[in-house]
Amino acid sequence: MKILGIDTSCDETAAAVVADGREILSNVVASQIDVHQEYGGIVPELASRKHIEAINYIVHRSLTEADVTFKDLEAIAVTNRPGLIGALLVGVAAAKSLAYCHNLPLLGINHIEGHIYAPFLAQLASQNLLSKPMVYDDVLPFPHICLTVSGGHTLLVEVHKGWQYKVLGSTQDDAAGEVYDKVAKYLGLGFPGGKIIDDLAQKGDPLRIKFPRPMRNSGDYQFSFSGIKTSVRYFVEKAQRAGVLVENGQKDVENTNPDMVTIEDIAASFQAAVVDILVYKSLHAAKSTGASAITLTGGVAANSELRASLKTAAAEVGAEVYYPPMSLCTDNGAMIAGIAYQKYQQGLRDGLSLNAAANGSIVDV
Numbered sequence: 001m002k003i004l005g006i007d008t009s010c011d012e013t014a015a016a017v018v019a020d021g022r023e024i025l026s027n028v029v030a031s032q033i034d035v036h037q038e039y040g041g042i043v044p045e046l047a048s049r050k051h052i053e054a055i056n057y058i059v060h061r062s063l064t065e066a067d068v069t070f071k072d073l074e075a076i077a078v079t080n081r082p083g084l085i086g087a088l089l090v091g092v093a094a095a096k097s098l099a100y101c102h103n104l105p106l107l108g109i110n111h112i113e114g115h116i117y118a119p120f121l122a123q124l125a126s127q128n129l130l131s132k133p134m135v136y137d138d139v140l141p142f143p144h145i146c147l148t149v150s151g152g153h154t155l156l157v158e159v160h161k162g163w164q165y166k167v168l169g170s171t172q173d174d175a176a177g178e179v180y181d182k183v184a185k186y187l188g189l190g191f192p193g194g195k196i197i198d199d200l201a202q203k204g205d206p207l208r209i210k211f212p213r214p215m216r217n218s219g220d221y222q223f224s225f226s227g228i229k230t231s232v233r234y235f236v237e238k239a240q241r242a243g244v245l246v247e248n249g250q251k252d253v254e255n256t257n258p259d260m261v262t263i264e265d266i267a268a269s270f271q272a273a274v275v276d277i278l279v280y281k282s283l284h285a286a287k288s289t290g291a292s293a294i295t296l297t298g299g300v301a302a303n304s305e306l307r308a309s310l311k312t313a314a315a316e317v318g319a320e321v322y323y324p325p326m327s328l329c330t331d332n333g334a335m336i337a338g339i340a341y342q343k344y345q346q347g348l349r350d351g352l353s354l355n356a357a358a359n360g361s362i363v364d365v
Contacts, residue, residue, distance in 0.1 A: 001074045002066070003344070004098075005337025006059065008091030009083030009111045010152065011036060011047045013054040016333030017066035017073075021341030022124040025066035027327060027334040030054045033192065040185050042151075048086035055094045062333065070102040077340030080108035081360030083152070088356035096352050107340045108350045112153055112362050113163070114335035116146050119295040121338045122324035136161050140322060141293040145285045147278060149306070150298035151177035151192075154278075156221045156285050157362070159295070163342050165362050168285050169221025176274055177300045179225040183232050183270055187263055188247075197267045198303050204268030208261060209235060211273040221285055223277065232270050271305055279309050286319050296323040299330050 002025065007014040016027040032050045036042050063069065078095035080088060092108070099106040123139045136142050143160045145168075154177075155170035174182070177194060184193025189200070211231050214224040239245035244259045282294055294314055300306065301323050311321045328335060 001341065001344075002068060002072055003075045003077055003107075003337040003340050004059070004062065004073050005109075005114075005333035005335070005340060006055075006076070006078040006091045006095050007111065007114070007331050007333050007336050008051045008055065008087050009079045010087060010331055011042050011050075012331045013051050013058050014331055014333040014336075015055075015058045015062035016337050017062055017068055018121075018334055018337035018341065021338050022121065024121070024125070024334045025068065026062045026064075027332055028058050028062045028065060029330070029332055030058050037191050040191050041181060042084070044084045044086055047084060048090055051087055051090035055090055059094065059098070070098070070104070073102070073104055075105040075107055075340065075344055076102075077107040077109050077336050077343075078354075079111045079114065079336055080354055081110055081357040083111055083356075083358065085356055085358045088358075092354060092356045096354060100352060105344070106350045106352070106354060107343055107348055108354045109336050109340050109343065110360055110362050111331075111336075112148060112155070113165075113339050115148050115150070115153075115297045116157060116159060116165070116295070116362070117163070117339035117342070118297045118324040118328040118335040119146075119322045121335060122328055123322060140295065141291070141320070143289070143291055144293035144295055145282060145289065145291045146295045146297060147282045147310075148298045149176045149278060149296075149300035151175060151181065151300075153298060154223050154225070156281060158285070158289055158291070162346070163339065167361070167363055169223065169281065171223040171225060172215075173224055173226040174229060176223070176225055176278065177298070179229045179274065180300070182229050183267075186233050186236050187266065189263075194300060194303060197271060198305065200264050200267040201271040201305060202268075204262060204264030204266070206268040206272035208265035209269035211235075211269055213273050213277050216277050216280055221281055223281065225274065225277075228270065228273050232266065236266065271303075275303070275306050275309050278306060279313050282310060283313050283317060283319075286314070287317060291319070293320045293322060296321060297329065301329045302326050
């Protein structure tokens, strides 16, 4: 059973064909990074226009790479929530048109559910389970804890068989990925900030600056990152005024001022604070629920320090950590088509009245 999955929730135009919710036949993504870099962040209106320009080509290319036509498809799935409303509307309009023209069932998919499914999809391939009957516990232990971290979302979810969810906690303000972008902007590093800061952090001292860790010890699973962002901004401004910020990362060997700090030190200390919170909360959730596995997904799941720290911490309590390859961490159509197969089997169908929504919980589907 082949499903075409479309995602235009943010700044990537993505389409993919997935067979039986497990085998990725194609996974095509058109990035808009070059467009938005000039503005230091995503401009919603520009994102929508670029989706309009790219959507037909990306869908055609995904079908071509999968070596299928619309006659080979069983359904069309599209992200219709949450995300940038203008961007979502492009994908939804395209999916509705294609479903109508080719008389195919239409499924509206929650973007976060797609991210949650991505590690499962990755495990099916890595364990050579593509040709075997799909037995959930042969792929991943259920229930498990999923940490979803991206530019728009940060939440902890308890995932049960049948793709039933219990949201344990989410960010109360900024998402982790959003804060990475804002801090990179404060430091004059460009956009997007995730990989830039991750790379710089490898050269800095994570203990050099004690940035706050909001809500780390709150006793629940809620997150807050705006305080870290503000703390970094104030620190940078203060260091600049005092003339102790070394922006090229090379301290003057003749300068003995102990207050001198490099951009690398700031990046490392900032990243250490964010990762510490994410790992601590995830381990707290796993221990409290008795889950033996933690999945990590979303754009920030590509962060090297988060991957390594979560694996190390989880091993200490006997839990396994699973995360998808980079191609399934960022927004993509494969994860949408994958979870759509599961929803199709559960009887989900949407009519041509399907609309987009900027917000949407994964527990109300």
